[in-house]
Amino acid sequence: MKNKIDHKVFIRNLEFSIFIFSIIFIFLSFLILRDLKYIFSLIAGIGIAYLNxxxxxxxxxxxxxxxxxxxxxxxxxxxxxxxxxxxxxxxxILLFFFIKIVKLNPIFILLGLFLVYFELIIIALRNLYFRKLEII
Structure with missing residues (x-):
C-alpha cells in the first residue's frame, strides 16, 4: 500500500534534505581540505544547482x-x-564568471552541481521507491 503525500510537502522536505546534506558535505570538506578556495567553489556549484x-x-x-x-x-x-x-x-554565464573571473576551481564547482542532483535522485528514490510514497 502506498502512502499519499501532498506535492508541496514532498518538495519542501526534499529541499530541506538537500540543504542539510549540502551543509554537512561543505563542513566535512572544510575539515578535510582546509582551503577556502575549494570550499567557495563547492558552495558556488551547490548554489547554482539549487537555484536551478x-x-x-x-x-x-x-x-x-x-x-x-x-x-x-x-x-x-x-x-x-x-x-x-x-x-x-x-x-x-555564471560558470564562466566563477571559473574565469573569480578563478574558482572548476572541479569543485562541478562537484557541487553533481552533489545537489545526486542528492535529489537519492532522496526521491528513498521516498518513492523504498517508502512507497505517492505524490498527489
Whole structure:
C-alpha cells in the first residue's frame, strides 16, 4: 500500500534534505581540505544547482497551472522549454564568471552541481521507491 503525500510537502522536505546534506558535505570538506578556495567553489556549484532546481520547480508548477486553466499543452511546452534554455544560458554565464573571473576551481564547482542532483535522485528514490510514497 502506498502512502499519499501532498506535492508541496514532498518538495519542501526534499529541499530541506538537500540543504542539510549540502551543509554537512561543505563542513566535512572544510575539515578535510582546509582551503577556502575549494570550499567557495563547492558552495558556488551547490548554489547554482539549487537555484536551478528551485526555478525549474517554480516554472513547472506555473506551466501546469496554466495548462489546467486553459493554456494549450503545446504552448505550455514551448514556454517551459524556452525558460529551460534561458536558464541553461544563465548557468553557463555564471560558470564562466566563477571559473574565469573569480578563478574558482572548476572541479569543485562541478562537484557541487553533481552533489545537489545526486542528492535529489537519492532522496526521491528513498521516498518513492523504498517508502512507497505517492505524490498527489
Amino acid at each position: 532546481l528551485r526555478s525549474t520547480k517554480k516554472d513547472g508548477i506555473k506551466i501546469l497551472e496554466g495548462v489546467k486553466n486553459g493554456l494549450s499543452p503545446e504552448r505550455g511546452i514551448f514556454l517551459y522549454m524556452s525558460k529551460f534554455y534561458l536558464r541553461l544560458l544563465a548557468t553557463g
